[in-house]
Amino acid sequence: MKLRVLGAFGSEGVSQRPSAFLVNDRVLVDAGTVAGALTVPEQLAVEHALVSHTHLDHIVGLTFLTDTLASAGDDLSVTVTGIAPVIDALREHVFNNVVWPNFATIPSREAPVVRYRTLAEDTEQHVGDLWVTPVSVSHSIPTSGFLVHDGSRGFVYSGDTGPTDALWKAVRRLGGLGAVVLECAFPNRLAPLAERSKHLTPAMIERELDKLPADLPVWIFHIKPPFYEETAEELSRLDGGRITVLQQDKTYVV
Numbered sequence: 001m002k003l004r005v006l007g008a009f010g011s012e013g014v015s016q017r018p019s020a021f022l023v024n025d026r027v028l029v030d031a032g033t034v035a036g037a038l039t040v041p042e043q044l045a046v047e048h049a050l051v052s053h054t055h056l057d058h059i060v061g062l063t064f065l066t067d068t069l070a071s072a073g074d075d076l077s078v079t080v081t082g083i084a085p086v087i088d089a090l091r092e093h094v095f096n097n098v099v100w101p102n103f104a105t106i107p108s109r110e111a112p113v114v115r116y117r118t119l120a121e122d123t124e125q126h127v128g129d130l131w132v133t134p135v136s137v138s139h140s141i142p143t144s145g146f147l148v149h150d151g152s153r154g155f156v157y158s159g160d161t162g163p164t165d166a167l168w169k170a171v172r173r174l175g176g177l178g179a180v181v182l183e184c185a186f187p188n189r190l191a192p193l194a195e196r197s198k199h200l201t202p203a204m205i206e207r208e209l210d211k212l213p214a215d216l217p218v219w220i221f222h223i224k225p226p227f228y229e230e231t232a233e234e235l236s237r238l239d240g241g242r243i244t245v246l247q248q249d250k251t252y253v254v
Contacts, residue, residue: 052145
C-alpha cells in the first residue's frame with residue numbers, strides 16, 4: 001500500500017501545504033491540498049476522498065479538486081466520504097452555492113461531480129479497493145480517525161485529535177497495521193493552547209504511546225508551520241527512533 005504525502009502541515013506556509021494524503025493513487029485521506037501537489041491527470045484519477053472533519057486545512061483542496069473535475073468534461077466524480085456530521089457540514093456550509101458551488105448538482109443531479117457517502121462509525125466498510133473503519137476522536141468539532149487496510153496491510157490515521165482512547169482500542173483489535181499517522185500541532189510550551197483546541201504536543205504524544213502496541217511505528221503530521229523546528233526537535237527526543245516526522249511529497253510504503 002502506497003501512502004503519498006501531499007501536505008504534511010497543520011496550516012499553510014512557504015512550501016508547506018496543509019494535511020492531505022493519497023492512497024494507491026485513488027483515495028484521498030483528507031484534502032487540505034490537492035491541486036498544489038498533483039498534476040491534472042493525477043487529480044482526474046482520484047475517485048474517493050475520506051474526510052476526517054471540516055476545518056479548512058483538511059478540505060480546501062477538495063474544493064479545487066471538484067473544480068478540476070467539473071472542467072474535465074468526462075463525467076468524472078469524486079465520492080466524498082465521512083461520518084454523518086462531516087458530510088452534513090460539507091453539504092450545508094461548503095458546497096452550498098455560497099462558499100463554493102454545489103457540485104452535487106453540477107453538471108446535473110443525475111451525474112454530479114460530488115457524490116456523498118456517509119460511513120457508520122466503528123464499522124468496517126468498503127471504500128474503493130480499501131476497507132475503512134471511522135472512529136470518533138477528541139477534537140473541537142465532530143471528527144473521526146480512520147483505520148484503513150487492503151486486506152493484508154494498513155495504517156491508522158488520527159485526523160485532528162487531543163488525547164484519545166477509542167481509536168487506540170480499535171487499533172489493538174486489528175492486525176496487519178504498518179503505522180499510525182498521528183497529528184502533532186504544537187510544541188510543549190503551547191500545551192494550554194493544544195488542550196483548548198484539542199490537539200497534541202510531543203509530551204502528550206509520549207503519554208499516548210503507552211496506549212499503542214509497542215512495535216507500531218508512529219508517523220507525525222500536522223505540525224503548525226511557525227513551530228515546525230521546535231516541535232520536530234522535541235519529537236526527536238521520544239522513544240528512540242519509533243517516531244518519524246512525515247516529509248511532504250514523499251511516498252511511504254505501509
